[in-house]
Amino acid sequence: MGDFIKNLSPELLDLAQLKAYRYSEIDNKTGELVGNGFTYAAKVFSLSQNAQINILGLDNSRLDPAIVYPIEYNTIDDLDSYNVVDADDLHAMYLTALGTKKAVIDSGTVIKDQIRTAIDIAAVNAIVDNR
Numbered sequence: 001m002g003d004f005i006k007n008l009s010p011e012l013l014d015l016a017q018l019k020a021y022r023y024s025e026i027d028n029k030t031g032e033l034v035g036n037g038f039t040y041a042a043k044v045f046s047l048s049q050n051a052q053i054n055i056l057g058l059d060n061s062r063l064d065p066a067i068v069y070p071i072e073y074n075t076i077d078d079l080d081s082y083n084v085v086d087a088d089d090l091h092a093m094y095l096t097a098l099g100t101k102k103a104v105i106d107s108g109t110v111i112k113d114q115i116r117t118a119i120d121i122a123a124v125n126a127i128v129d130n131r
Contacts, residue, residue: 015120018124019118023112026112026129029129029131030105033107034104037051038096039096039100040097041093043080044077045075046076047097052097055094058084070086071084108129115127
């Protein structure tokens with residue numbers, strides 16, 4: 001039903017369908033914002049699924065004696081890089097990535113909660129996703 005709702009004009013939807021349509025808009029915007037990456041040490045890094053897996057893996061193994069620092073970590077556009085100096089730096093970078101993604105997701109949840117509690121179409125339409 002989600003694709004059906006996405007293809008309809010929002011003016012033709014009942015309250016439940018409009019809410020579902022708006023949730024999908026918020027999810028799309030959240031995905032775009034996550035796609036903008038995260039900033040650490042004044043550089044922007046990817047938050048793609050692959051990048052998230054990579055940084056999680058690095059963070060989980062940061063104390064492994066086989067890890068040789070510094071670790072070169074490319075920016076989102078691969079035009080620059082950052083040299084992670086040690087395990088603490090790597091963990092701080094990971095926490096920044098995690099915090100950035102969580103903040104973006106949480107900001108979408110706040111708007112979805114407003115839509116959930118909206119009692120009519122006018123109230124749903126008055127809610128703006130200005131993230």
